[in-house]
Amino acid sequence: MAFTQDLDFDVLALQEVPSWLLEKLSELPFHLAQSIDTIKTDSTGKEISMYLVVISRTPIRTSQSIPLPSEWYTKSTALRVRITGRMLSWHAPSKGKTALLAVLQNNQGEEIQVFCTHLTLMYATPALRLKEFDYMMQYVKKEIPLVVCGDLNTLELPHITLLNWLAGGTVSDWLFFKRERRMLMKRLQRYGLQNPLRGRITHPIAFSQIDHILIPSSCRVAQFKVLKDTRGSDHAPVMVEADL
Numbered sequence: 001m002a003f004t005q006d007l008d009f010d011v012l013a014l015q016e017v018p019s020w021l022l023e024k025l026s027e028l029p030f031h032l033a034q035s036i037d038t039i040k041t042d043s044t045g046k047e048i049s050m051y052l053v054v055i056s057r058t059p060i061r062t063s064q065s066i067p068l069p070s071e072w073y074t075k076s077t078a079l080r081v082r083i084t085g086r087m088l089s090w091h092a093p094s095k096g097k098t099a100l101l102a103v104l105q106n107n108q109g110e111e112i113q114v115f116c117t118h119l120t121l122m123y124a125t126p127a128l129r130l131k132e133f134d135y136m137m138q139y140v141k142k143e144i145p146l147v148v149c150g151d152l153n154t155l156e157l158p159h160i161t162l163l164n165w166l167a168g169g170t171v172s173d174w175l176f177f178k179r180e181r182r183m184l185m186k187r188l189q190r191y192g193l194q195n196p197l198r199g200r201i202t203h204p205i206a207f208s209q210i211d212h213i214l215i216p217s218s219c220r221v222a223q224f225k226v227l228k229d230t231r232g233s234d235h236a237p238v239m240v241e242a243d244l
Helices: 002-006 019-025 079-087 126-137 158-166 171-175 179-190
Strands: 011-018 031-041 047-056 060-067 098-105 111-118 146-151 211-216 221-226 238-242
Touching: 011 019, 011 031, 011 111, 011 146, 019 047, 031 060, 031 098, 031 111, 047 060, 047 098, 047 111, 079 158, 098 126, 111 126, 126 179, 158 171, 211 238
Parallel strands: 111 146
Antiparallel strands: 011 047, 031 047, 060 098, 098 111, 146 211, 221 238
């Protein structure tokens, strides 16, 4: 909370926010939109809701929770998948996943679309993450500038793409470790987005860029950085300043 209150931001996008923190964030003197990130299952079978949150200093005109098709989230019965799930405490596949689309107004009163998203890692493959990305992009209004913020779980080094195979993917999902990044970059080009933080390390284990702030290709980037303060997360916060 202290980090959030002291942060110099116009728009803040958060993923995997627990309910107790959401209540505290709602008390801040900002505009807030929320949606379910995922419903996790703990070792006792209890379901715990985690949230996507967009906080804005300017008004949020509308917000939309976009449910992702539940049939996408299944668990392979392969032995390696069952062992991986037990080792990583993945007690059940993702449930109740949504993406959050908020329409804000900037300081000039113009509209900006902000997507807050968390693409799936548990029992997931690169193909599923790209499917999730494409699905949510169907809801974008092309006439309004778009910013996409979130943990895209783009795996691109062999020590971490091994997880793709262990989670139920193919051997090629592991060995062709740059393929997911290349496919994502093609999509960004298709959707007219740029990735100012490309190549930056945002996660110490993945040792690559997991977290993204994507902005229109036509926008000028003033600065971008990976913040060192990682309180409350194993991911480093990322920041982009751009003219929108």
